[in-house]
Amino acid sequence: MANEVALTVNGLKTYIYTNNRCNRALDGVSFEIRQGKTLCIVGESGCGKSVTADSIMQLLPTLSRIEDGEITYHGPDGPVRIDQLPRDGAKMRAIRGKEIAMIFQDPMTALNPVYSIGFQIKEMLKYHTGLGRSDRHSKAIDLLRSMGIPLPEKRVNEYPHLYSGGMRQRAMIAIAMSCNPRILIADEPTTALDVTIQAQIFELMDTLKRDHGTAIMLITHDMGVVAELADDVAVMYMGNIVEAGPVGKVLRNPVHPYTRALLESIPVLGRGKDQEIKAIPGQTPDPYNRPKGCQFADRCAYRIGACDQMPDETQVAPDHRVTCWRYEEFAADAAE
Amino acid sequence: MTDANATRPRTRRDAQFDKIRDREAALAGTRQHTARFMSKFLNNRLAVVGFVIFAVICLMSLFAPLIAQHDPMSPNLRAIAKPPSAEHWFGTDKTGRDVFARVLYGGRVSILVGLGSALLSAIIGVIIGVYSGYVGGWLDWIAMRISEIFMSFPQIILVLLLVAILGQSLLNLIVIFTLTGWGGIYRMARARMLSIREEEYVQALRSFGLGPARIAYKHMLPNALGPIMVNITLSTAAFILQEAGLSFLGLGVPLSIPTWGNILNAAQDLRVLEQNWWIWLPVGATISLFVLSVNFIGDGLRDATDPSQQG
Amino acid sequence: MQPNDPILKLRDVQVHFPVKTGVFKRVTGHVRAVDGVDLDVRRGEVLGLVGESGCGKTTLGKAILQLVRATQGTVTYSGEDGETELTSLDDAGLFRFRKRLQIVFQDPHSSLNPAFTIFGSLEDPLRHYGVKTREERRKIVGDLLEAVNMRRESMDRYPHEFSGGQRQRIGIARALSIEPELIVCDEAVSALDVSIQAQVLQLLMELKREKNLTYVFITHDLSVTEYLCDRIAVMYLGKIVELCDAEDLYANTLHPYSQALLSAIPVADLDKKSRRIVLQGDVPSPVNPPSGCPFHPRCRYVVDRCKTEVPELRRFKSAKGEHMAACHLIDQPLAEQPLRTESP
Numbered sequence A: 001m002a003n004e005v006a007l008t009v010n011g012l013k014t015y016i017y018t019n020n021r022c023n024r025a026l027d028g029v030s031f032e033i034r035q036g037k038t039l040c041i042v043g044e045s046g047c048g049k050s051v052t053a054d055s056i057m058q059l060l061p062t063l064s065r066i067e068d069g070e071i072t073y074h075g076p077d078g079p080v081r082i083d084q085l086p087r088d089g090a091k092m093r094a095i096r097g098k099e100i101a102m103i104f105q106d107p108m109t110a111l112n113p114v115y116s117i118g119f120q121i122k123e124m125l126k127y128h129t130g131l132g133r134s135d136r137h138s139k140a141i142d143l144l145r146s147m148g149i150p151l152p153e154k155r156v157n158e159y160p161h162l163y164s165g166g167m168r169q170r171a172m173i174a175i176a177m178s179c180n181p182r183i184l185i186a187d188e189p190t191t192a193l194d195v196t197i198q199a200q201i202f203e204l205m206d207t208l209k210r211d212h213g214t215a216i217m218l219i220t221h222d223m224g225v226v227a228e229l230a231d232d233v234a235v236m237y238m239g240n241i242v243e244a245g246p247v248g249k250v251l252r253n254p255v256h257p258y259t260r261a262l263l264e265s266i267p268v269l270g271r272g273k274d275q276e277i278k279a280i281p282g283q284t285p286d287p288y289n290r291p292k293g294c295q296f297a298d299r300c301a302y303r304i305g306a307c308d309q310m311p312d313e314t315q316v317a318p319d320h321r322v323t324c325w326r327y328e329e330f331a332a333d334a335a336e
Numbered sequence B: 001m002t003d004a005n006a007t008r009p010r011t012r013r014d015a016q017f018d019k020i021r022d023r024e025a026a027l028a029g030t031r032q033h034t035a036r037f038m039s040k041f042l043n044n045r046l047a048v049v050g051f052v053i054f055a056v057i058c059l060m061s062l063f064a065p066l067i068a069q070h071d072p073m074s075p076n077l078r079a080i081a082k083p084p085s086a087e088h089w090f091g092t093d094k095t096g097r098d099v100f101a102r103v104l105y106g107g108r109v110s111i112l113v114g115l116g117s118a119l120l121s122a123i124i125g126v127i128i129g130v131y132s133g134y135v136g137g138w139l140d141w142i143a144m145r146i147s148e149i150f151m152s153f154p155q156i157i158l159v160l161l162l163v164a165i166l167g168q169s170l171l172n173l174i175v176i177f178t179l180t181g182w183g184g185i186y187r188m189a190r191a192r193m194l195s196i197r198e199e200e201y202v203q204a205l206r207s208f209g210l211g212p213a214r215i216a217y218k219h220m221l222p223n224a225l226g227p228i229m230v231n232i233t234l235s236t237a238a239f240i241l242q243e244a245g246l247s248f249l250g251l252g253v254p255l256s257i258p259t260w261g262n263i264l265n266a267a268q269d270l271r272v273l274e275q276n277w278w279i280w281l282p283v284g285a286t287i288s289l290f291v292l293s294v295n296f297i298g299d300g301l302r303d304a305t306d307p308s309q310q311g
Numbered sequence C: 001m002q003p004n005d006p007i008l009k010l011r012d013v014q015v016h017f018p019v020k021t022g023v024f025k026r027v028t029g030h031v032r033a034v035d036g037v038d039l040d041v042r043r044g045e046v047l048g049l050v051g052e053s054g055c056g057k058t059t060l061g062k063a064i065l066q067l068v069r070a071t072q073g074t075v076t077y078s079g080e081d082g083e084t085e086l087t088s089l090d091d092a093g094l095f096r097f098r099k100r101l102q103i104v105f106q107d108p109h110s111s112l113n114p115a116f117t118i119f120g121s122l123e124d125p126l127r128h129y130g131v132k133t134r135e136e137r138r139k140i141v142g143d144l145l146e147a148v149n150m151r152r153e154s155m156d157r158y159p160h161e162f163s164g165g166q167r168q169r170i171g172i173a174r175a176l177s178i179e180p181e182l183i184v185c186d187e188a189v190s191a192l193d194v195s196i197q198a199q200v201l202q203l204l205m206e207l208k209r210e211k212n213l214t215y216v217f218i219t220h221d222l223s224v225t226e227y228l229c230d231r232i233a234v235m236y237l238g239k240i241v242e243l244c245d246a247e248d249l250y251a252n253t254l255h256p257y258s259q260a261l262l263s264a265i266p267v268a269d270l271d272k273k274s275r276r277i278v279l280q281g282d283v284p285s286p287v288n289p290p291s292g293c294p295f296h297p298r299c300r301y302v303v304d305r306c307k308t309e310v311p312e313l314r315r316f317k318s319a320k321g322e323h324m325a326a327c328h329l330i331d332q333p334l335a336e337q338p339l340r341t342e343s344p
Helices: A049-057 A091-093 A115-130 A133-147 A165-177 A195-212 A221-229 A248-254 A256-263 A328-334 B003-007 B012-027 B033-043 B046-061 B098-137 B139-151 B153-165 B170-196 B198-209 B212-248 B262-268 B270-275 B278-306 C055-064 C092-098 C118-128 C133-145 C152-156 C164-176 C196-209 C222-228 C246-251 C256-264 C306-307
Strands: A007-020 A019-034 A036-040 A064-076 A078-081 A098-102 A183-187 A215-220 A232-237 A240-246 A313-319 A319-320 C006-021 C026-042 C046-050 C070-077 C083-085 C099-104 C180-188 C214-220 C232-234 C239-245 C314-316 C323-325
Touching: A007 A049, A007 A319, A007 B012, A019 A036, A019 A049, A019 A064, A019 A215, A019 A232, A019 A240, A019 B012, A036 A049, A036 A221, A049 A064, A049 A183, A049 A215, A064 B012, A098 A165, A098 C256, A133 A165, A165 A183, A165 A195, A183 A195, A195 A215, A195 A221, A195 C256, A215 A221, A215 B139, A221 A248, A221 C306, A232 A248, A232 A256, A232 C180, A240 A248, A240 A256, A256 C196, A256 C246, A313 A328, A313 B033, B046 B098, B098 B139, B098 B170, B098 B212, B098 B278, B139 B170, B153 B170, B153 B212, B153 B278, B153 C083, B170 B212, B198 B212, B198 C099, B198 C164, B212 B262, B212 B278, B262 B270, B270 B278, C006 C055, C006 C232, C026 C046, C026 C055, C026 C214, C026 C232, C046 C055, C046 C164, C046 C222, C055 C099, C055 C214, C083 C180, C092 C239, C099 C164, C118 C133, C118 C152, C118 C164, C133 C164, C196 C222, C214 C222, C214 C239, C222 C232, C222 C246, C232 C246, C232 C256, C239 C256, C246 C256
Parallel strands: A036 A215, A036 A232, A098 A183, A183 A215, C046 C214, C046 C232, C099 C180, C180 C214
Antiparallel strands: A007 A019, A007 A064, A064 A078, A232 A240, A240 A319, A313 A319, C006 C026, C006 C070, C070 C083, C232 C239, C239 C323, C314 C323
């Protein structure tokens, strides 16, 4: 079951149309999520990582559209083309929550303050499972207990404002995990939390992956989180995956200039005061006024004439791909 | 295109999306300043239309003696309740006065009452609200209680009281509207200040040691101005309607002075309402048009004072 | 004035906010945001103030600038004209010292006034400090923008036209405008994208060298602190639990809380992956801090003494100068005297 693919995304293009402008938020994105593995999508704000999650969940804003590409969910009843389902149709709603669950960045606003935590878990169970009333209650308590919430019998009837930030995020995960989904999408789940609480959440997500074989897609901007949790990693920049592969390969031998620059630009704990960090010059382009060709070209130290054209995705190794014209030089460089 | 759209029915929005996408694709790489300017201008088109209507009505009222050929006050017993004609554009009322002239002259008073009261109450409300909202403490407490007293007092009774004591007059009406109206703008200004106060740039100004009055009026007020402008225009409209309402009941401006409300007063008679539409319809339409135009201006002003909306 | 002399001395600084409940707004308790902090900021150093949200680091930063007044304790500034106790001055008296202490904020979106151009935002403090003519002010603002690697012409544009990193640089320019000696950076790079963060960090270091500044760098990001700071103070529930040289904190962590904090930080280096020490539970409420050592309910090494006795900050031996920690269980203090000797 370990290498079974849970979801494939192929050539996904999602454009967002606001203010009479077109933002090509995702411009051909492909990856797959495997059972029992964590795929980290890493990138800066505006790179399209959240749009990817929203496309999979069909939770895109009204003024947006999947232009091209396919999202295939490999469920127990055979593959389902998610991108072809009506956004709020019965089929999509059955997948959402039951098969693919999502947790959000801000646990403060993701829970409804007027209902108790227990009610919100039980509502999911009622909608997606055939459990009876008392079964639902005991299942909710079990879930909270497995998320490490103390005194779950008492806590189940409490309202979100009595929970701390870390506990709310755990309650969110409890809701997401209530129907035992095959895929968990986590959109920056710990950005709003403190590091010691973040460590608790990570511990929990590792357990889910190990014990339930849940496929996890984790969206983050923090390379540290990637190093800590990921099995596979996809680096995004301005709507494209610039480099993807197993975490060991991408972090140790990055072959895209952006991945390399990103890794060189962050201070790493334990390397002391003398570590050299190199800032990436310039800033991310205006999404409504994108450069032609490679999106990173303007900030890239290795720019050549060919960069005016978008390079194709190339396999460096069977499981390691990159979108860059000059990847061969970097690959040779990395191999040294 | 793709099979995604084959299963999902195409909607009008899809066509719209295609148009935007194709336009962007055609323009790729070239910066389009003109297109952005045009769209901004088009977005403000309503405000421009509003301003034109507003200006036309104001100017016509202001220059009423030059435009109107009849005296709005003098009755003409030979032309009682005549329908519109070349001589009397909007016809005449039951005492033979020219409705067109009355609407023009009435506008002078009505606009003065509406705009005057709105501006006065805004000035009072903003001066108190901005400072007390920023400084807080006992000053804020007192201002809040006073505004509550004024807002909890029934307006009609206040009007009756003042009319009984001072007699019906234009000035009294403005005073009453201002007294009862400043609370709304005060509260809004105060609420805006309370949220702006937490912004980091205000903290930064404090760390420079700038005085509270300077921070409140110079740095914070401009950020609260958008909603205040909208509120002024809305209350102008409301005051004009209130004046019309009070005059309709005979409590506002003395009946001898033509105002939009006093003209409408004639429609209290059911026969007038049914048979002499020209007596009340033009003035009713003028009020609606004026109020609408003022609201359009308000929306335009809000967009203009918010620099982040100038995308 | 030697470079290592303290520019600021904090002695037993406490900031307590009253908690009001009910219809009658009765005071039912106090949030002990900062609860007795002794700290020296040395001239020319970068002092990191780290801790989790709610540990009081931001409040302490504001108390240094007197944006929040300490409810107890003293903040003393020492400059060319001797020592001044800032906590005893009123607003008028503080005016002279506002010029020397400045702040850079976290949120690049709310730190600039959206209604004014950059020049409009930056000129008022200058006018306030006696730059009379508009031409002079324009020249100074232009120079400041160039100092933070931005174009002079940007001064006539509005904040919404700039990206987060650019706004943060403008925020730094504003703090520099009145030539302060000490700048409190309150999470100055936390809201920025990683690729922009490095630009701002390098700018801060450059400016420090050029203008001989002192920074108090408040952040929750220990990787940044280790790179940037000379000394680091770790705070927990309004108290400093460990204070030492930046590299020493990583190499020779003494306090159990600092250990857990360091181990919890995700490190972008696969070879440096260490075992996470996962702390149970949450940070207790600062309204009702635990008795004894504030960290004892979550501490792995807790003994009975921790539950009753508040540990003092004690000095320990270290290769890099002084190393202080507040824990009963660490052996061999350098001397049995607490830090606070001169305070009453």
